[in-house]
Amino acid sequence: MEEIQLKLRPPLISTYKPLLPLPENVHLKEQDVPSSSSFRNNLPPSTVSAPNWAQIQEHNRELGLRGEELVLKHEKKLLQDAGRNDLADRVEHIALTDSAAGYDLLSFDDKGQPKYIEVKTTRKSSQTPFYISSNEVERSKKYGQSYWIYRLFNYGSNSEEICFFKLRGPADESLMLEANSYKAIAKNKN
Structure with a gap:
């Protein structure tokens, strides 16, 4: 199997400490989608001190890339195991070259x-x-049905397995979507 190099942009802040690399033997383990009733009441607790947004953004960016790398390896292995090396060679990490593609x-x-x-x-x-x-x-x-969301969770636990579930199709059909931000432009006062 080809070696996949994790490509990271330079950190946003100089004090950021990157995640430790995962051991080679870490792999993904698929699980069932959790019940929707448990999502809404599982919001993170608020913090007392002001968050360091640059550090949070940097951590999330790196965590996201690590997850993408694991899914990339997983997808290639699935195709290789199915005898489709021709397709495994065509699996592509789109997010590294096109951040506006709408998929990774x-x-x-x-x-x-x-x-x-x-x-x-x-x-x-x-x-x-x-x-x-x-x-x-x-x-x-x-x-449509060619679009997938892979939700990796419990990432970084002391396990050789990173758990995930998959959602297929339009996001508004498989997710409860709640607006939480807006793009704003000043109104013309004429």
Whole structure:
């Protein structure tokens, strides 16, 4: 299997300490999608001190790339195990070259149909809410049943397995979406 190099942009802040690399023997373990009733009441507790947003953003960016790398390896292995090395060689880490694509990875099923995969990674539980952009939601509608969200959770635990579940199809059909930010432009006062 080809060696995959994790490509990171320079840190946003000089005091940031990157995550330790995962051992080579870490792999993904698929699980069932958790019940939707547990999502809404599992918001993170508020913090007393002001958060260091630059450090949080840097950590999340690196965590996301690590998750994408694991799913990339997982998808290639699935295709190789199915005897489709031709397709495994075509699996691509789109997010490294096109951050506006609306998905992170381009993979394939064993029949050669494309899979547009968005990876969402957390150190927390499977019920932890995650952010999805309007672009990702729109792409999920465009690609329909070819669009997948892989939700990795409990990342970084002392385990050789990183658990995940998959959601297929338009995001608004498989997720409870709640608006939490707006793009704002000043109104003309004329």
